Amino acid sequence: MTPAEYQALTSSKLSHPARSLYLLYLRYQARADLTQPLDYPELGRALAVQGKGDYRYRVTPAELTALIDELQQAGLLSLTERTHPQNYHGARFRLALKNLQGLAPLPARQFAMYPEWRPDEQLDSLARLCGLLDSHFDETELGEFIAYWLGRPEVFENQHQWMLRFVRQLKNRRALRRDPTAPVTGYQQAAAPAKADGSPSKRAQEMMEEARRLRDKQQESHDEENT
CATH class of the missing domain: 1.10.10 (Arc Repressor Mutant, subunit A)
Structure with a gap:
C-alpha cells in the first residue's frame, strides 16, 4: 500500500x-x-x-x-x-493511487516530536500530492512547527504523518501571504524572512525552549507521582 x-x-x-x-x-x-x-x-x-x-x-x-x-x-x-x-x-x-511514484513506503513507527526532527527527502513529492508546488521552507518555519508540537508530547505520529502536518502548515503560511487580512491562529502565522545564517529565529528558539521546559516539568510531575 x-x-x-x-x-x-x-x-x-x-x-x-x-x-x-x-x-x-x-x-x-x-x-x-x-x-x-x-x-x-x-x-x-x-x-x-x-x-x-x-x-x-x-x-x-x-x-x-x-x-x-x-x-x-x-x-x-x-x-x-x-x-x-x-x-x-x-x-x-x-x-489512481496504487502506483503513485516518489513516496517511500509508509513507516510504521510512531514517535513524539523532538527538537532535531526534520522532514526527509520525500517532502517535495508529498507536498505536490497535497497541492503545494513550493515545498521550500526556512529554519524559522521548521523551528516554530517543532516548538508547537514539543508542547504536545502526548501526540505520536510516524514520519509520513509529521510531514503531512508540516505541509499543512506551509500551505497555511502561503495562504496568509496571499491574504494578509486573514486571522492568525496558533503557530500558523505569516512566515518571517529567513535568517542569513539559516538558523531558527529568536522567537522560534524561545518557543522551543519553553516547550522543552514544559515537557520537563510534566515529566518531573509524572516521576513524582510514581515515586
Missing part, C-alpha cells in the same frame, strides 16, 4: 464497507492498476457476512454503487470504462 492510498483509506469520510471493498476485493483482484470488470453479484458475495443460516450483512446493488462513488470521491478509483449508465456493473477503474 502506498502512503497516498493509506492517507485516503484512513479518511474519516470513507465508510468501513468502502475500505473493505477496495482492500479486500478491488485492489486484490486488480491487474497492475486496473480493476477487472465489476460483477455486482460477485461483489455482493464478497462483502456479505453470513451468520448461522442467514446473512447478517448484505449489500444491495444501490449500496454497491454508493460505495464505489465513495471510493471515486476519495481519489482511489478513476473510471475508465462504463457499460451501464445507472450503475457500475461491468465497469473498469484505474487504481
Whole structure:
C-alpha cells in the first residue's frame, strides 16, 4: 500500500464497507492498476457476512454503487470504462493511487516530536500530492512547527504523518501571504524572512525552549507521582 492510498483509506469520510471493498476485493483482484470488470453479484458475495443460516450483512446493488462513488470521491478509483449508465456493473477503474511514484513506503513507527526532527527527502513529492508546488521552507518555519508540537508530547505520529502536518502548515503560511487580512491562529502565522545564517529565529528558539521546559516539568510531575 502506498502512503497516498493509506492517507485516503484512513479518511474519516470513507465508510468501513468502502475500505473493505477496495482492500479486500478491488485492489486484490486488480491487474497492475486496473480493476477487472465489476460483477455486482460477485461483489455482493464478497462483502456479505453470513451468520448461522442467514446473512447478517448484505449489500444491495444501490449500496454497491454508493460505495464505489465513495471510493471515486476519495481519489482511489478513476473510471475508465462504463457499460451501464445507472450503475457500475461491468465497469473498469484505474487504481489512481496504487502506483503513485516518489513516496517511500509508509513507516510504521510512531514517535513524539523532538527538537532535531526534520522532514526527509520525500517532502517535495508529498507536498505536490497535497497541492503545494513550493515545498521550500526556512529554519524559522521548521523551528516554530517543532516548538508547537514539543508542547504536545502526548501526540505520536510516524514520519509520513509529521510531514503531512508540516505541509499543512506551509500551505497555511502561503495562504496568509496571499491574504494578509486573514486571522492568525496558533503557530500558523505569516512566515518571517529567513535568517542569513539559516538558523531558527529568536522567537522560534524561545518557543522551543519553553516547550522543552514544559515537557520537563510534566515529566518531573509524572516521576513524582510514581515515586
